[in-house]
Amino acid sequence: xxxxxxxxxxxxxxxxxxxxxxxxxxxxxxxxxxxxxxxxxxxxxxxxxxxxxxxxxxxxxxxxxxxxxxxxxxxxxxxxxxxxxxxxxxxxxxxxxxxxxxxxxxxxxxxxxxxxxxxxxxxxxxxxxxxxxxxxxxxxxxxxxxxxxxxxxxxxxxxxxxxxxxxxxxxxxxxxxxxxxxxxxxxxxxxxxxxxxxxxxxxxxxxxxxxxxxxxxxxxxxxxxxxxxxx
Numbered sequence: 001x002x003x004x005x006x007x008x009x010x011x012x013x014x015x016x017x018x019x020x021x022x023x024x025x026x027x028x029x030x031x032x033x034x035x036x037x038x039x040x041x042x043x044x045x046x047x048x049x050x051x052x053x054x055x056x057x058x059x060x061x062x063x064x065x066x067x068x069x070x071x072x073x074x075x076x077x078x079x080x081x082x083x084x085x086x087x088x089x090x091x092x093x094x095x096x097x098x099x100x101x102x103x104x105x106x107x108x109x110x111x112x113x114x115x116x117x118x119x120x121x122x123x124x125x126x127x128x129x130x131x132x133x134x135x136x137x138x139x140x141x142x143x144x145x146x147x148x149x150x151x152x153x154x155x156x157x158x159x160x161x162x163x164x165x166x167x168x169x170x171x172x173x174x175x176x177x178x179x180x181x182x183x184x185x186x187x188x189x190x191x192x193x194x195x196x197x198x199x200x201x202x203x204x205x206x207x208x209x210x211x212x213x214x215x216x217x218x219x220x221x222x223x224x225x226x227x228x229x230x231x
Contacts, residue, residue, distance in 0.1 A: 060096060063214070067205050072220050076213040095212045097126040130211055131174045142175040149181065158226040160187045160195055161219065168199070172207045191225075198222055 057063055063071065080088050093099050102124040106114040116124035118134040130141065148169075149162055162181045170177040187195065198218035205214055 063205065063209070070201060070217050071205060071214045072217045075215060075220065079213065091213075094126070099126050099129065101125055101129065103128075127208060130172075130208075133174060138175055141173045142178070145169055145173060145175060146178070146180065153181075156227070157223060159183055160191070161222060164195065164199060168202075168207050169210065172211065191222075194218070194222055194225070 057068055058065065080091065083091065102111050102116065103114040105111040114123045116122050116128055116132055116134075118137055119132050122128050122132070124132075132138075132141075145166070149166055152162055152165070159181060160183060163183055166179070166181055167177060198216055198221075201216045201218050202210065205216060
């Protein structure tokens with residue numbers, strides 16, 4: 001699998017529903033799927049709350065409706081629901097860029113410098129927390145990535161997904177690519193085509209958003225397809 005295939009621009013996505021970002025207008029005109037029956041007040045609150053949530057996610061994470069429509073939000077909800085409240089609060093801050101970084105503290109007048117205290121070179125933003133190039137930080141980030149991949153192996157994630165994530169997330173985290181996982185045989189053509197579609201769609205959503213839990217539904221479909229095949 002050529003590395004350049006991983007980096008096709010967004011207009012190469014095979015799924016026509018996300019063929020180009022101009023398609024977002026189609027999604028924005030979709031009527032709400034939430035029917036209001038019975039309890040009018042609760043129904044209105046639920047529907048308006050859902051719309052506001054979508055608008056908020058679009059604005060803060062730069063996710064157009066076309067992008068947001070194909071994000072596996074149910075998986076993120078299940079993950080957060082399984083956490084205790086203090087953990088959920090911490091993770092939510094990471095998702096929405098609410099961590100008290102030196103950049104935000106400096107803007108608020110609580111710190112005099114926005115620079116990262118570890119590398120002393122870059123402004124400490126929420127993304128920089130993941131990509132700081134101070135040697136100890138790089139070691140920790142690489143360890144976290146390998147832990148993620150090991151956990152995915154334990155739940156029998158197909159190897160072609162593991163190899164892809166190791167490559168792409170190493171680039172995002174700016175850590176050395178260890179190439180710990182290798183494909184033992186060639187990926188079937190149909191699976192390879194679906195994998196490329198998943199990669200290309202994630203290029204649209206943004207791989208930095210992967211770190212916040214915004215994964216593409218295409219990855220779920222790939223995983224389910226692999227486990228539905230007869231042994």
